[in-house]
Amino acid sequence: MGNIQFIILILISLYFHSATTSPLLTGCLDPSVVNAAEAALDQINAARTEGYIFSLNRVYDVLQVAKEEGRHLLQMTIDVLETKCHVISKRKWKSCEIKDIADVPVFGKCDVSLFIKTNSTLHNFSCTIQQVPAAAIVDLCPDCPTTESLNDPIVAETVRLSLEKFNKESTLRNYFILLNITAAKMQWVVGPSYFVEFTIQETDCAKMLTDADWTQCQPKNGTHKGFCTGSHITFDDDDAEVKISKEASWISGTHTNIEEEKKKLSTKVSCSLFQHLLNNEPENSHRTTKTALSGSVLVLPPPPIPVHPRTPAAAPNCPGERRYNLGLKSSSSFSMPEPLNTPGGPVSKLHTCSGIQLALVRL
16 A cells, blocks of 8 residues: 555656646747747837837747746747837737838847746846848839938927927817927928827826917826827929919919918828826736846847848757748848947937838738
8 A cells, every 4th residue: 555655646746747847849930939929029018118019020049948936937039020009009019010111120139038837927138129221122112211310400390390280189188298209201292201200298288278388398197198190291382283283273263372271281190199107007017027027129220231140040940930021132131130249328219210101021
């Protein structure tokens, strides 16, 4: 009887040991690895407060490190692409559209560490992103908008006019002020046309105070933040279409309204508003781990062409398959190269661009 009890105890011990031990991973195509990468990206996007939401392109490399107390530490490198959704929206990355070739695509990688037990819990992350170089786009799309410096005075003026129009036409009771300019580009339409993206926040200034200087208003906690797209078109009076419109207006007797109509058409704005949490409400309240999450996002200049090769993946069956192809002649080369020794601080603000749409090839 004693031997039987001893054997039973051994079997029970083996059962519980196997239940708390993660199975051996088979590389970047392993469903558990892909699921962990998706969960990690959810948490990365939720932790960020600036820039655009990342989407998973592929798992590039993975390493499983055994840990105690039934937890395993998973270290992986994932390739990411920027979407058109700003992180202020808190949207899930799977519901966001990838920036395509006319949006100046942004690609990169994230090195992540996460604990695996019942759920995947992100421990830390370090992301590096770059815009696709203009030379890789111009041959395919010569008429696409070109990026503009966010510090350009015309960009600031376009944002000012767009925000002024939003505050004037909005039905909300309070004024909004500018938080950050996140993107800017220029394209020739009937004259130089400027397109901007920026974030805004509701203030403590009520619109009923008609003499208020809304540029001096202060942000108000627990109210709305917003993500806006704006544009300002400069009409060229020498443009053939403008000349025809003017001649037609003289015939119809509506020439006095030409300048008014141009003002209406010159500036457009569209904003999506999101309820902002109070300062004492953690935005990542879903995190139950006691381990503090640390992470950074570094923005590098566009890479040279051809892109320098990166270190080959070490794990079997790695890297995984790409989910997206940007449609460029050498799109397969736009994988994140090895990080550069960049002077300055460890984190840089995200300043990227978006614009008109072109087809994106999904593999």
